[in-house]
Amino acid sequence: MTSHGLEVLERTPRVLRALLGDLSPFWTDGHEGPDTWSPTIVVGHLIHGERTDWIPRARLILAQGDNRTFAPFDRFAQFTESAGKSMAQLLDEFEAARAQSLAELRSWNLTDAQMQLTGEHPVFGTVTLGQLLSTWVAHDLSHLTQISRVMAKQYREAVGPWRAYLSVMDK
Amino acid sequence: MTSHGLEVLERTPRVLRALLGDLSPFWTDGHEGPDTWSPTIVVGHLIHGERTDWIPRARLILAQGDNRTFAPFDRFAQFTESAGKSMAQLLDEFEAARAQSLAELRSWNLTDAQMQLTGEHPVFGTVTLGQLLSTWVAHDLSHLTQISRVMAKQYREAVGPWRAYLSVMDK
Numbered sequence: 001m002t003s004h005g006l007e008v009l010e011r012t013p014r015v016l017r018a019l020l021g022d023l024s025p026f027w028t029d030g031h032e033g034p035d036t037w038s039p040t041i042v043v044g045h046l047i048h049g050e051r052t053d054w055i056p057r058a059r060l061i062l063a064q065g066d067n068r069t070f071a072p073f074d075r076f077a078q079f080t081e082s083a084g085k086s087m088a089q090l091l092d093e094f095e096a097a098r099a100q101s102l103a104e105l106r107s108w109n110l111t112d113a114q115m116q117l118t119g120e121h122p123v124f125g126t127v128t129l130g131q132l133l134s135t136w137v138a139h140d141l142s143h144l145t146q147i148s149r150v151m152a153k154q155y156r157e158a159v160g161p162w163r164a165y166l167s168v169m170d171k
Numbered sequence: 172m173t174s175h176g177l178e179v180l181e182r183t184p185r186v187l188r189a190l191l192g193d194l195s196p197f198w199t200d201g202h203e204g205p206d207t208w209s210p211t212i213v214v215g216h217l218i219h220g221e222r223t224d225w226i227p228r229a230r231l232i233l234a235q236g237d238n239r240t241f242a243p244f245d246r247f248a249q250f251t252e253s254a255g256k257s258m259a260q261l262l263d264e265f266e267a268a269r270a271q272s273l274a275e276l277r278s279w280n281l282t283d284a285q286m287q288l289t290g291e292h293p294v295f296g297t298v299t300l301g302q303l304l305s306t307w308v309a310h311d312l313s314h315l316t317q318i319s320r321v322m323a324k325q326y327r328e329a330v331g332p333w334r335a336y337l338s339v340m341d342k
Binding site: 121 | 173188198298301305308
């Protein structure tokens, strides 16, 4: 990750607030079918990532201890952790968690050499700190793609014949 | 389109500003390869849509005159109209154009019956005002999907083996 990545990580809470704050449940609870995620579920997933994935894994790499294998990430934690919470609560939680993550990241003043330090991913094997932090950035953008796609699909029928021009509807 | 659609149309300028305002050219000028669009190009395209597509077509339908066939939309106008403009300028232009569009839309106080009025799309044939306005909403979301996907792809190599988990990278 370069300084470019930090620009994205800083922006995501504001982007999600601009898009999802005070938005109707029609949009925030809509999904793409059975076993797919609504925007509300996605925000819960991002919160869980702040708490258990990115910074904890980066700490593990930086410590360079004997066990450098990451704990598996629970992709379904938000179904219990965020259950019953409003979008307003979730956006506040995410903003606070992200601010805390970035404060810690900045405090490390990472060098290029540290970016090459490695840990062990439970599936992929050896990965670098740089790859982990870059993935954090891409993961934000990937879920913003998902949220906007899921929202678009709520109008799949409403657009009538224009569906043929909106490839997002059938992704 | 229902009132839900208006919520999205109102938010898009703020969402784009939160995501793209003061962002490095690394992100705003990145694209997916030859003949694909950067976020800057997409914002130019959205501006052109405000000026020539959505509201002008809605006016044509509401007038119910003899010629109800839409002028074809120029998908490449932004390459000349927006050439050389900064992202800050484009975001300001889009915000102003969208505000003007929504002021006109609201002034119409559209009824359910008016939503069923029709025009002629140069390719699809007969379409309703409701379908046109719904497409405006879905088009915003579709391009937000595109912008976040294009940005994510700038880190396609940087994420290393995580690419296998980030389907957005290969869309």
